[in-house]
Amino acid sequence: MELIHASGLAIAAGRRVLVRDISFTLHPGQVLALLGPNGTGKSTLFRTLLGLTPAAAGTIRLQGASLPLPRRAIAARLALVPQAMQAAFPWTVRDFVLMGRTMHLSGFAAPGKADHAAATAALEEIGLLSHAERLVTRLSGGERQLVLIARALAQNAPALLMDEPSSALDFANRERLADLMERLARRRLGLMFSTHDPAQAARLASEVLTIDRSGTARLGPVADQLAPARLAALYEMPEEAVRRGLGNLLR
Template sequence: MSALAAENLAVGHGAARVASGIDLALEPGSVTCLLGPNGVGKTTLFRTLLGLLPPQAGRVLLGGEDIARLSRAAIARRLAYVPQAHAGAFAHTVLDLAVMGRTATLGAFASPGRADLAAARDALAEMGIAHLAERDATRLSGGQLQLALIARALAQKAGVIVMDEPTASLDLGNRIRVLDVVRRLADGGLAVLVSTHEPEQAFAVADRAAVIEAGGRFEAGPVTPLLTAERLSRLYSVEVVVEATPSGRRVVGRPARPR
């Protein structure tokens, strides 16, 4: 059974449809990268998979159950979301931020207990930022904040994590750190869905890829057969080539200019 699945899904806002024919299965222990140009519906698809928007057609299954029939608390116990890092409006410590991931397991007026604090501290340690627990989260670097947001999701103890462009605006070192975390989470048994504008990230860490093209056409499959130079050129309206380096890493770039 897939951890999270979309079956013949169509997504949009109101009567406006942005993508349809979406069949997607996220398996435990795997990373799936979602690619597509701006404005094709990646965020709308994410919001539908998270149960925040109703499907226009088809259904979303979370652990085999229709997500439309689950409460928000039940969804949060199984499905975690990592937004793009941004400075918060209120000052919380990094530990407080991680503890927020335990909200779904608490009663309406309950305070975090010893087990919740332990789960939050374990998540910070997993991300390598336990030493930042008492730091004001608004004073973190972009990379540190992204790791803190992933720790918050880990503290939920959910089996599925959905990440919205987790490396956006990060420098090279922090991009590498976050991608290493993404792969490590999957290797630990989680199902991970990541949106990205960088095909090379999919080649580096993903087991499968999915694309939404202009006009809402959706396709998913193994990374290398799906993300061909032809498809990427069409996807982003610019001619590119995909080449393998001597180490076997696949890179995307512009064709060489004739001399």
Template sequence: MSATPLLQFEQLRFGYPQTARPVLQDFHLEIAPGTVTAILGPNGAGKTTLLHLALGWLQPQAGLIRLERQPVASYSRRALGQWLGLVPQSEHIAFEYSLLEFVLLGRAPYLPSLAMPEKADYEIAQSALEQVGLAALQHRSILSLSGGERQLVLIARALAQQPRLLLLDEPTSHLDLGNKGRLVHLLRELQGRGVTILFTTHEPEVAAALATHLVLMQKGQVLKTGLLAEVFTAHDLTRLYQLPVSVVDLDGRKVALWT
């Protein structure tokens, strides 16, 4: 990678207090600006933990995470909120927010603690809802939505946050085929606007359709990383999932099949 890396994980070690075995060990990874990186790995490989570390929510026991060469820990929360957006896999929502009220929360990093969102914030939130195709439902209760629609609302909230680095945790896990396609287009458009994207997924096709770079994670370590074409191979995916996988080329798009 030629340019200055945007995000660096250096010799990371992290474990949760309850478990003896560390979730991540000797973890090293660099993300270049403007790239779309997909993280593939079996369940429990440490993918979500990695995103939470990048966010600054979890602190590593050893090693360092840098954002534009500065340690993540040296940023203020507000600055991190403007830098990084997180789309969690799913989220417990206890109250009947309207979609607009909920997406508006994405503006929080830009507002002082006691301020209220203003007209400009409403407009940004509305445009974020338009981008995920839910503008028509903006006054509906979020609890009345299906799982897939809720996932789109979480994405809209992150869009309203206007981050430079977008972290997504299995963004397509609840989406139907149509919405999956729309999301891939939306994320490509964001990349075109200069947003760097890092996402985890259990769907190799989504990684193949969207990512420029691929990280294969296994047991808290990087198994292999590089450009998509170099890493998305039958050999490497077979090693990753420990199950015979073949890669098929369909009109220039790669699909992984287990055999």
């Protein structure tokens, strides 16, 4: 069963079409990287897949069901790790992660045993269990990013959209996240993540979707998409500069 299927999709910010003709499929166990210069529409693509921003054209199917779908039906199929936490309220880490369970609760029902167990498992998975009673407003940027990942895991959706999930993480936590993503893929979750780091895409993904400044989307295997000439065209920079930037990745 396809977790996500996008066909002829055009994404827009307000009335401005950002990217035309995006087509891709995410299968269970697949890791798909999303690469492109700043402001080309990566976050907007995620918002569109989640039904939060209307598509300008094309179709999106989540596990065979076409958008638009009720919020709960989307949340049962797709979880998002957003780029940054917008938490003005001093929730504890545990309560914040429990919000990932909202779609499993009816109305204003209080979280039950299964919800607490899912939140605990998610915190444990990301190594945050000892931080469960801290306030999210007092966490560092990297710790907040880990909490966002835990909240998405607690949702128990079969597919995860991760918007630059390691941008604030230190080297050790980046490696832990990479290990976690590999574990999740082995458990047959589908993962789609945006990154500005071709090395991270090369390490984790089998396929790469790129969006360039002209609004063109291109899908292909990692080896083709991350070739220096292709990256040079994508980022509009000299191939020599790409080769310098990639350094050891090419050796």
